[in-house]
Amino acid sequence: MFYTSKGKVLEDKKLIRFLNGTCSPKEEQEVLRWLRRPGARFRLDMLMQQYWEEPDPQVKDDTDYRELLDSIHKKVLKPGKRNDVKWQQLAIQGLRMAASISLIVFSVYFLIEGVNYRADSLMAQAEFPVRTTTRVTGPGEKLTLTMPDKTKIIVNAMSEISFTSVYGKEERLIQLKGEAFFDIAPDSLKPFRVQTDGLTTTALGTAFNVFARDHQYRIALTQGKVRVGATDKNVELLPGQMALWTPDQEDMDFSVQHFNRERITSWKEGRLMFNRKPLGLILDDLAAWYSVEMHIAEEVDTNRRVIGTFENKNLKDILTGLSFSTGFDFNIKGKNVYIKNQSPMT
Known part of the structure; x- marks a missing residue:
C-alpha cells in the first residue's frame, strides 16, 4: 500500500485497476495525482517486481509448447534426437520460462507506456485550454460545416453557431442562434446536442432542422429520433413531427404537429x-x-x-x-x- 499527498492509503488493487484501464474516473485522477509525488515511480517498480515474483495464477497460457517444440526439431535438430523425452521436458520448461519472461517484459512495457500516455493526456488538457469557435452567416448567406465526427451542419442566413475544441472528444455540443439543419453521425457514447437559449435538442444519429428566432423555436425531425427539452418539459419526436415552443409563455407545453418536409428544409438547397x-x-x-x-x-x-x-x-x-x-x-x-x-x- 502507498500513501497519497493527503496521507490516505492508495491500495495496490486500485493502482492495478488503473494500469489495466478498469478504474473509475475518480480513481484515475487519484492515481495520476499520486504519480506526480517524488518516489512514486520507484514504488510502482516495486509493485511490478512483486507481481513478477508472484504472477497472477489466473493468467491462462494456451500455447501448445509440444507443437512449438516439434516445429523447432524439424528446423534445427537431427532425427535421432527428437524422441529424447527428458530433453523435450527440459526444452518445454525453457520455452515456458522464455514465454513468461517475454509476456512480463511486454506487459511492463505497455503498462508504463499506459501510465505515460494518461499523464501526458492530462498535461495536454492543462496546457491547451478549451477554445470556442463561432461562425456567423450574413444576409442571404449559407454555411456548410463538416464536423470532426462527420456530422454535417448547414447554417441558414443571419445565424450564429458555436462549438468548442473538445467537440467529438468529450462531448458533441452545438450552440445555435438562428436556423440550421443537422445530419448527425451516429455515436451512442456521445449524444449530439443543440442548445438554443433554454432549449436542448438531443439526438444519437438523426437529421433535423432547428429554427430559433425572436423567441420562437421549431424543431422539425426528418430522420431518426430526438428528445427536445426545456426546464422540466420534454418531448420525443418521430420523423415527420415538429415541436413548437414559446418560452415567453411559461405554462405552455410543447406543441407537436406534422410538417411538410420540403417547405421546412428547402432553404438549405x-x-x-x-x-x-x-x-x-x-x-x-x-x-x-x-x-x-x-x-x-x-x-x-x-x-x-x-x-x-x-x-x-x-x-x-x-x-x-x-x-x-x-x-x-x-x-x-x-x-x-x-x-x-x-x-x-x-
Whole structure:
C-alpha cells in the first residue's frame, strides 16, 4: 500500500485497476495525482517486481509448447534426437520460462507506456485550454460545416453557431442562434446536442432542422429520433413531427404537429417555398434572411396569401416575383425596403 499527498492509503488493487484501464474516473485522477509525488515511480517498480515474483495464477497460457517444440526439431535438430523425452521436458520448461519472461517484459512495457500516455493526456488538457469557435452567416448567406465526427451542419442566413475544441472528444455540443439543419453521425457514447437559449435538442444519429428566432423555436425531425427539452418539459419526436415552443409563455407545453418536409428544409438547397402564407409573414421572413427593414404602406394587403417557389434568388428577384402576383411596388435603398400598392395605370 502507498500513501497519497493527503496521507490516505492508495491500495495496490486500485493502482492495478488503473494500469489495466478498469478504474473509475475518480480513481484515475487519484492515481495520476499520486504519480506526480517524488518516489512514486520507484514504488510502482516495486509493485511490478512483486507481481513478477508472484504472477497472477489466473493468467491462462494456451500455447501448445509440444507443437512449438516439434516445429523447432524439424528446423534445427537431427532425427535421432527428437524422441529424447527428458530433453523435450527440459526444452518445454525453457520455452515456458522464455514465454513468461517475454509476456512480463511486454506487459511492463505497455503498462508504463499506459501510465505515460494518461499523464501526458492530462498535461495536454492543462496546457491547451478549451477554445470556442463561432461562425456567423450574413444576409442571404449559407454555411456548410463538416464536423470532426462527420456530422454535417448547414447554417441558414443571419445565424450564429458555436462549438468548442473538445467537440467529438468529450462531448458533441452545438450552440445555435438562428436556423440550421443537422445530419448527425451516429455515436451512442456521445449524444449530439443543440442548445438554443433554454432549449436542448438531443439526438444519437438523426437529421433535423432547428429554427430559433425572436423567441420562437421549431424543431422539425426528418430522420431518426430526438428528445427536445426545456426546464422540466420534454418531448420525443418521430420523423415527420415538429415541436413548437414559446418560452415567453411559461405554462405552455410543447406543441407537436406534422410538417411538410420540403417547405421546412428547402432553404438549405437555396429554395424558398410559400404555400398560402400571408404576405406580411413572407416580408418578415425576407427582412430577417436578408437583414433589411421593411417599410410597408398601410394600404398594402398583408393578409393576402401567396403560393410560390423561388430558387437561388436574391432579394430583388424575390420581391419582383411577389410584386407581380400581389400587385405592389417596391424600392430598395440600402438596408431599407419600401413597399406600397401599385399605382393605377393611366
